[in-house]
Amino acid sequence: MIAGVMRESFPGERRVALVPAAVPALIKAGIEVIVETGAGAAAGYPDGEFRDKGAQLAPARSEVLRAAAVLLQVRSLGTNPDAGRADLAQFRRGQAIIGLCDPLSAPAAVRDLAAAGVTAFALELMPRITRAQSMDVLSSMATVAGYKAVLLAADRLPRMFPMLMTAAGTITPAKVFVIGAGVAGLQAISTAKRLGAAIEGYDVRPAVKQQVESLGARFVELPIETTQAAEDAGGYAKAQDESFYRRQRETMTRVVAQSDVVITTALIPGKPAPILITADMVGAMRPGSVVVDLAAERGGNCALTRPDQVVVEGGVTILGPTNLPSEIPYHASQMYARNISIFLLHLSKKGSLTLDLSDEITRETLLCRDGDVVHPRIRELLGQPVGATGSGRAAAPAGAAPAAPAAS
Numbered sequence: 001m002i003a004g005v006m007r008e009s010f011p012g013e014r015r016v017a018l019v020p021a022a023v024p025a026l027i028k029a030g031i032e033v034i035v036e037t038g039a040g041a042a043a044g045y046p047d048g049e050f051r052d053k054g055a056q057l058a059p060a061r062s063e064v065l066r067a068a069a070v071l072l073q074v075r076s077l078g079t080n081p082d083a084g085r086a087d088l089a090q091f092r093r094g095q096a097i098i099g100l101c102d103p104l105s106a107p108a109a110v111r112d113l114a115a116a117g118v119t120a121f122a123l124e125l126m127p128r129i130t131r132a133q134s135m136d137v138l139s140s141m142a143t144v145a146g147y148k149a150v151l152l153a154a155d156r157l158p159r160m161f162p163m164l165m166t167a168a169g170t171i172t173p174a175k176v177f178v179i180g181a182g183v184a185g186l187q188a189i190s191t192a193k194r195l196g197a198a199i200e201g202y203d204v205r206p207a208v209k210q211q212v213e214s215l216g217a218r219f220v221e222l223p224i225e226t227t228q229a230a231e232d233a234g235g236y237a238k239a240q241d242e243s244f245y246r247r248q249r250e251t252m253t254r255v256v257a258q259s260d261v262v263i264t265t266a267l268i269p270g271k272p273a274p275i276l277i278t279a280d281m282v283g284a285m286r287p288g289s290v291v292v293d294l295a296a297e298r299g300g301n302c303a304l305t306r307p308d309q310v311v312v313e314g315g316v317t318i319l320g321p322t323n324l325p326s327e328i329p330y331h332a333s334q335m336y337a338r339n340i341s342i343f344l345l346h347l348s349k350k351g352s353l354t355l356d357l358s359d360e361i362t363r364e365t366l367l368c369r370d371g372d373v374v375h376p377r378i379r380e381l382l383g384q385p386v387g388a389t390g391s392g393r394a395a396a397p398a399g400a401a402p403a404a405p406a407a408s
Contacts, residue, residue, distance in 0.1 A: 004064040005017050005018045005035045006065070009087075017074050035047075036058050072098055074099060078103055091113075092117070094119065103375070108382070122375075140335035146294070148327055149294055152292055159171075174197045175259045177199075178262075201217045202220040272298055273300055277293075
């Protein structure tokens with residue numbers, strides 16, 4: 001089996017799906033690796049390093065597409081809607097694609113991949129179970145984003161983060177408020193703490209209070225009751241009703257007004273980001289304050305956020321970055337490559353891709369196969385009946401399908 005890696009075609013994307021250090025483990029497992037010339041250059045991985053680790057180099061994208069049985073990508077069609085569509089005509093039936101696909105927000109892209117006859121896996125759907133932790137791309141990229149968000153805020157803030165005792169007097173520490181204590185939020189808290197700021201953190205899930213406090217931040221407790229569970233079975237925050245968000249915003253106004261930096265990270269899988277910071281709340285912040293909205297790609301947690309733009313309102317700067325991992329491409333690629341290579345090895349047996357649908361990791365990430373969308377949640381979003389494939393063949397019940405070769 002040959003695994004192929006191409007240059008990422010999404011505008012501004014600097015990551016690469018596989019780094020040279022990940023190549024030997026694949027070769028040892030019987031998987032050859034072919035890399036498009038220059039695929040890793042923007043991330044700091046020159047062609048010579050891939051060659052030294054045993055990968056073949058191809059001068060053209062089309063050569064990789066022809067040779068590879070499995071394509072490893074950072075952004076597959078759903079997350080690369082324009083440039084990614086150019087590859088559709090060159091995909092082969094039975095060819096496998098592994099990458100970020102955003103299937104819950106772009107289910108039509110899954111339908112198009114199915115029509116091309118490919119077998120596609122979405123890394124966003126990786127189940128949050130212990131044995132899948134080493135394949136959890138979302139957590140890896142959130143770690144990078146949380147770190148970089150603090151650096152962006154520190155660069156824009158017209159004051160220093162740490163408390164300093166100087167001959168010219170005492171400099172008080174900056175106050176940083178992090179909303180959302182998932183992986184990105186906890187990394188933001190940790191980074192801001194290392195820079196010397198005074199940190200407060202908040203999350204709709206009370207269970208994360210101990211994690212926030214263990215990093216040296218004060219957990220902001222808002223006296224708001226909810227009749228819904230705060231998180232789903234996968235550990236992600238669940239969407240609440242609008243009355244909950246309204247009461248949350250009212251209670252949060254005081255903390256935001258007293259903060260020099262607010263970093264928001266609240267995302268609900270497959271849904272627009274909830275508005276947590278209103279224009280009035282921004283108006284109550286001191287001039288020079290900074291908001292970094294890590295939910296900008298989904299519309300933003302701040303009402304004034306504009307994706308990939310810098311907005312200044314009343315002296316407050318609002319940043320809406322949508323692809324922070326790409327701004328630290330060397331280590332983001334290193335983490336991503338480890339996740340995706342371990343996943344590929346999980347799918348492989350004796351150098352061939354073998355799909356065991358009784359395995360939760362395989363079953364939950366598989367989007368389409370043999371010309372059909374097979375993932376139940378995506379079929380629902382497309383308005384297709386769950387339990388039967390688009391061609392009329394019955395879909396195998398979860399856990400009932402035997403192992404079968406998919407590509408070699």
